[in-house]
Amino acid sequence: MSSAFVFMVIFCLESLVSVLQNGFMVVTLGREWVRCRALPTGEMIVACLAASRLCLHMVGTLNNFLATFGFSHACLFFSIFWDFFNFLTFWLTAGLALLYCVKISSFSHPVFFWLKWRISRLGPRLLLASLIMCVLSGVSSISRTIITIQMTASQSSHGNSTLAYSPYTFFSKYFLFHGAFLLSIPFLLFLMSTLLLMFSLCRHLGQMRGHRPGPRDPSTQAHTVALKSLACFLIFHMLYYSLLITSSVKVSTFCHQLPWAWEVIVYAGLFLHSTILILSSPKLRKALKTRFWGISSASS
Template identity: 75%
Template sequence: MSFTFIFMVIFCLESLASMLQNGFIVTTLGREWVRCRALPTGEMIMACLAASRFCIHMTATLNNFLSSFNFSHVFILLNTFWNFFNSLTFWLTACLALLYCVKISSFSHPIFFWLKWRISRSGSRMLLGSLIICVLSSISSLFGSVITVQLTVSQSSYGNNTLDYGSHTFFFKYFIFHEAFFLSIPFLLFLLSTISLMYSLCRHLRQMKGHRPGPQDPSTQVHIMALKSLACFLIFHMLYYFLLIINSVKTTRFYIHWPWAWEVIVYAGLFLHSTILMLNSPKLRKALKKKIQDIGHRQVIRL
């Protein structure tokens, strides 16, 4: 059994687990949304983020299997959809981090209070703004893909090595600029929001040391757990971002020889990131526990 086949199976299982996980988040929060006709801004963004990640894994799986066949038009279409959902994931993650920052942080600056009041009431506007930006990103990606394919077809028709070099140069420069522009802005916003929130929590812990008996205090434990979650949240999202930028170049030896292994590593960060979101939500934890209990009862009844 080859290593390529092993990593292919691992990638498929990882994608399936991610789609089940994000599908569970969308179903749980979607039912609550329909039942109450409203959701808190954080849960609204989380539901949209889970839906976007579900679509990312689905299109990535189709992309990886179709890339070995000569379906250029289908591949361009899937790649455009993937770019749209990937950009949407980055913007929604940035919006979620910004929301957590303004809701939990204890900064006393007037601008911060204005942001806290404004963002908490602008969930639908944040979603609409992210959607518009990502549509523009996908149009840009489609434009670049079409030009690259036309250059490649021209090269194959005339056998011109200069055109071949030109198509690769265009692809490299255009998509590096595209990824750097459309992904770096939300990533930097996410990074700034998360670091600010971690700084605020660390400062709060230092203040509590002089007033609380020690680390066994429940409030202190909650803040320590929040810091650990944020640290993991930051690491996994940074891992996904940097691996994605490297993946867009496709020049590393590891990617050339082990493409499926590279895909497993890239999407592992996304899967773990979603896991943290799910486990940090009391509503989702409760729904997951109930779901597991229901499955256990069904198994007992069958036996």
Template identity: 60%
Template structure:
């Protein structure tokens, strides 16, 4: 590996470990509340599902990247690729449902459809999460079956001695079929996400216009709710655009770019996912309070460790403090 590739790989590993700790914290806090018998609100349930899928996504991406960098067993590498595809599609669906949930609960549209959705969306969240899991499972299974069929076709052509046709089929699968398949699979949740975000922005513009007509300021709860929701969705939108750019680069086969800057793209893409998870933690009062309590318990322990055994902290005077 080149020097820059090694640097980006190290940054990617540290970034993935930090993201796993962050998403593990979300899963622990919300999972502990659910185990204690307290019913999770619909929004917290979606956030917990997002954190779970991203915990698996970062873990498999870290393992897959390390195995790929050392040219480990090809079969194991392909197996982890399949698992990564599952968590990747699942994360996209969960984030799309979060955007739909924000749009339905926060938007101030007066259409009867929105009133019906506001009444139904909280009750439908468990079914939506289960449906996303089933869709992702079927997607991965269909992709595996398609790849196995192509592999058997190539094996039969190789046995017949037709190496030219085998090479063309393999190039078509790697350069055209697989990238476009991923784009088509991810386009459905992205359209849900994009439509919900646009409607939320339109609702915010309408609400700000009404507030200006009434001579009121932009500090009302509805405006703040719109702004917080849009901030949390903006990072995922940036990540998705960068992900599509990386797929287009793979389709165009820009080998110089992909060889030397592949890990740079990986660092940028997964930084977007990590930032989105950070925004989710900061926007949730429950998670923010748990994080503050955790930090408060860690600081005294760090002071005790620095004092050492048998030593006592010397209180400072008011002038010294």
């Protein structure tokens, strides 16, 4: 049994669990959204983030199998949708980090007071801004795909010697720019929010050192829970960037042979972050316990 097949099986199981996981979040929060016609800003972003990751897993799985079986043109086409949901995931995560930073941090600057007062009303605007940025990024993905297809057609009609760069060499360079540069914008916003939240926690612990607040201090708990979620996705960001650069060095391997180990690592980061989001949300934890209790009662 080849290692590629083993990683392919692991990836399929990982994707199946992630689809069920994010589907549960979408159904639970979406039902609450429809019933109450409103959601807190944090839960609104988490619901849209889960929906984005659900689509990302489904499109990614389809794209990977198409590339594995040699449907390169279909792979290029579906990569547009994968890029869109990937960018949306990054922007929504950055928005969630910004929300945590504003609501939990204990800074006394007037800007933070203004944001704390306004952030609860800015949920739809944050989602709209994320969507607009992803649409603009999608234009770049469409341009990359069109140029790559035209280069492939020109190379096949005139021979390999007529082009200084092969289509997949162009694809690799564009893919590296498209991923590393455009994703750096939400990443920097995410990193800044995470660092500010860490600084706020250190400052809070320094202020409360003489009072000995203990582990049950509400502010300390809020900081810790938020930082656990952000730290997990920060590690994913670092792995994603390193693997993005590595895969872009030899894009033929990425598009044709498809290193399934790369896919397993990338999607494992998304899976772990979604798990932390479920466990850190009282509403999702309650719904999960109710669902498991109903299944266990029905089976018994």
